[in-house]
Amino acid sequence: MTLSANAIPFDDVAGDRRRRLKTLLTNLVIDIILTAFSIAMLLPLVFLVANAFKTPQEMLLWPPPIVPHHPTLDNFKSVLSDTPLLTWIWNSLLFACLSTLSIMTTSAIAGYVLGKFSFKILNIVFAIILGTAIIPFEVYMIPLYFQVKALGALNSVWGLLVGYLVMSFGIFLIRQNVIHSIPDELLEAARIDGAGELWVFVYIVLPLLRAPLAALGVLAFFQAWTAFAWPLIVTSTKTAYTIEVGLALFQTGFTVDLGRLSAASSIVLIPSITLFVFLRRQFVQGVASTGLKE
Amino acid sequence: MLQRKKLIFVSLVLLPTLAIYAAVRLYPIGETLRLSLHQWNILSKNKPFIGFDNFRELTGDPLFLEALVNTTIIAFGVLIVTIPLALCLAALIHHRTKSRLAGFYETAIFLPHVVSLVPAAMAWKWIFDARLGPLNAMLDWFGVAPKAWLFDPVLSLVCIIVLCSWQTLGYAVLIYLVGFKNLPHALYEAARLDGASARQSFWFLSIPLLKPITLYVSVVTLVSGFNVYAQAFVLASDSQGAPGRQVRVLVLDMLENSFRNYRVGYAASEAVVLLVIVLVLTLIQFSLLREKGRA
Numbered sequence: 001m002t003l004s005a006n007a008i009p010f011d012d013v014a015g016d017r018r019r020r021l022k023t024l025l026t027n028l029v030i031d032i033i034l035t036a037f038s039i040a041m042l043l044p045l046v047f048l049v050a051n052a053f054k055t056p057q058e059m060l061l062w063p064p065p066i067v068p069h070h071p072t073l074d075n076f077k078s079v080l081s082d083t084p085l086l087t088w089i090w091n092s093l094l095f096a097c098l099s100t101l102s103i104m105t106t107s108a109i110a111g112y113v114l115g116k117f118s119f120k121i122l123n124i125v126f127a128i129i130l131g132t133a134i135i136p137f138e139v140y141m142i143p144l145y146f147q148v149k150a151l152g153a154l155n156s157v158w159g160l161l162v163g164y165l166v167m168s169f170g171i172f173l174i175r176q177n178v179i180h181s182i183p184d185e186l187l188e189a190a191r192i193d194g195a196g197e198l199w200v201f202v203y204i205v206l207p208l209l210r211a212p213l214a215a216l217g218v219l220a221f222f223q224a225w226t227a228f229a230w231p232l233i234v235t236s237t238k239t240a241y242t243i244e245v246g247l248a249l250f251q252t253g254f255t256v257d258l259g260r261l262s263a264a265s266s267i268v269l270i271p272s273i274t275l276f277v278f279l280r281r282q283f284v285q286g287v288a289s290t291g292l293k294e
Numbered sequence: 295m296l297q298r299k300k301l302i303f304v305s306l307v308l309l310p311t312l313a314i315y316a317a318v319r320l321y322p323i324g325e326t327l328r329l330s331l332h333q334w335n336i337l338s339k340n341k342p343f344i345g346f347d348n349f350r351e352l353t354g355d356p357l358f359l360e361a362l363v364n365t366t367i368i369a370f371g372v373l374i375v376t377i378p379l380a381l382c383l384a385a386l387i388h389h390r391t392k393s394r395l396a397g398f399y400e401t402a403i404f405l406p407h408v409v410s411l412v413p414a415a416m417a418w419k420w421i422f423d424a425r426l427g428p429l430n431a432m433l434d435w436f437g438v439a440p441k442a443w444l445f446d447p448v449l450s451l452v453c454i455i456v457l458c459s460w461q462t463l464g465y466a467v468l469i470y471l472v473g474f475k476n477l478p479h480a481l482y483e484a485a486r487l488d489g490a491s492a493r494q495s496f497w498f499l500s501i502p503l504l505k506p507i508t509l510y511v512s513v514v515t516l517v518s519g520f521n522v523y524a525q526a527f528v529l530a531s532d533s534q535g536a537p538g539r540q541v542r543v544l545v546l547d548m549l550e551n552s553f554r555n556y557r558v559g560y561a562a563s564e565a566v567v568l569l570v571i572v573l574v575l576t577l578i579q580f581s582l583l584r585e586k587g588r589a
Contacts, residue, residue, distance in 0.1 A: 041463070113308045129315070146558075201303075229549070265416040268410055269409055
């Protein structure tokens with residue numbers, strides 16, 4: 001090793017140094033581009049939060065200050081007293097949690113059964129789920145609305161929930177994971193030891209599916225938390241709105257200044273961003289696996 | 295015996311799930327197809343079967359056609375902005391994947407995809423605001439006259455495309471990054487030894503190898519573009535109490551037909567058009583992928 005290193009002629013070492021310098025420079029340029037772009041991507045959100053603390057006069061300043069000179073909580077106070085913002089957040093939270101619970105349960109069960117049992121009818125079931133998976137919600141939203149209406153569940157979290165009880169993609173995701181990461185031998189061994197099917201599912205399968213289920217849970221939560229068209233048609237009374245609908249209608253119904261709109265929006269952003277920071281890995285995993293369908 | 299036990303378990307746990315699936319997915323999908331062939335008006339008692347009359351009427355309905363054109367422009371606009379940008383950004387991030395900043399890049403670019411639609415749209419609404427918005431103020435620096443971004447029919451489409459691209463970009467970058475990670479390292483090594491520059495291996499190796507990912511991201515972007523609604527609703531509906539100009543998109547037209555005009559059957563036929571668009575896009579993706587597999 002030492003010998004061959006010594007054998008390199010001098011000008012090659014210089015070339016090596018030049019090459020290293022070039023790599024360093026390239027990396028620096030790439031870092032500058034990416035940093036600038038990342039900051040540009042974040043700016044709209046940063047300004048939204050900044051605007052929430054600005055007085056109406058400061059809102060007109062150019063260039064817009066990122067840190068308000070005279071920060072005020074007036075916007076927040078008036079939004080909280082003018083709108084049932086907290087009720088809207090509560091509705092969204094309840095809706096999103098129940099939907100997540102339902103999607104995780106149904107996906108775990110269906111994914112496991114479709115991945116590990118070999119009855120012929122299951123192939124048909126899987127084909128149907130596969131075939132309907134790509135149909136967007138907006139396509140069948142209106143008949144679903146009439147179902148909810150017939151149930152008398154309009155303007156309630158239960159009515160909202162009807163639209164978000166199952167997720168075809170969740171069933172796939174779990175099925176894929178079951179096939180790839182749960183060996184048949186393990187299940188058979190437990191069965192031979194006398195374990196019942198339900199025991200096998202709860203104590204062997206579910207713990208092994210913890211990671212994909214967590215990723216799915218995060219996806220399901222955000223899907224419901226950011227739902228718009230469905231809550232817009234299912235809820236029509238102010239106290240039943242979800243936060244997205246409440247906020248969207250709040251901006252159209254009245255003459256609202258941007259400061260108050262920004263304040264309300266900032267309050268809504270807090271849960272999303274907090275959750276994202278804590279669950280980043282699950283989130284990225286969940287989203288990344290959507291691209292890995294066969 | 296074991297087989298029978300399994301069958302009992304499968305039926306007991308799967309049946310409730312399938313019952314829910316049938317009730318909230320299969321039934322309404324079927325109902326959409328059925329309604330689209332009927333003159334189904336909430337106000338009238340008679341709901342006769344009329345075959346394809348709804349679809350025939352759609353082809354001459356100026357509001358529907360406007361919605362279809364707008365939605366198509368938005369969907370393809372977002373696609374054209376997102377794909378090249380996402381590919382380049384992912385390549386750059388992949389190049390710097392070992393740097394300490396990589397996590398920051400990923401998070402910053404991905405965050406807009408996570409935040410709720412409406413607050414995100416509110417942020418952009420301020421940027422585009424004709425009187426207060428920083429966009430016009432910035433253009434003023436360059437001597438460009440201020441524009442009524444959210445009131446002009448063409449410009450408001452541009453605004454929606456910008457907003458949607460900002461939200462989609464992070465998702466596309468993430469999927470591309472997964473793709474870059476799975477690329478065969480040996481191939482790049484061989485290309486480098488043969489004297490290929492970084493730019494050459496990007497053009498002649500990465501782009502062709504990432505074609506399936508590009509197709510997937512394109513279809514997902516187009517499908518979500520055709521369902522666009524919340525962004526248009528927030529950006530283009532009444533701005534600050536002043537009556538604004540709504541941007542007519544497919545979902546808006548559907549909702550108006552069913553809840554304002556009470557023509558549910560007609561709206562269902564629009565939903566079927568949306569369904570056909572999505573199906574065609576997906577079929578194109580599948581056939582292109584299969585072609586590639588055979589080659």
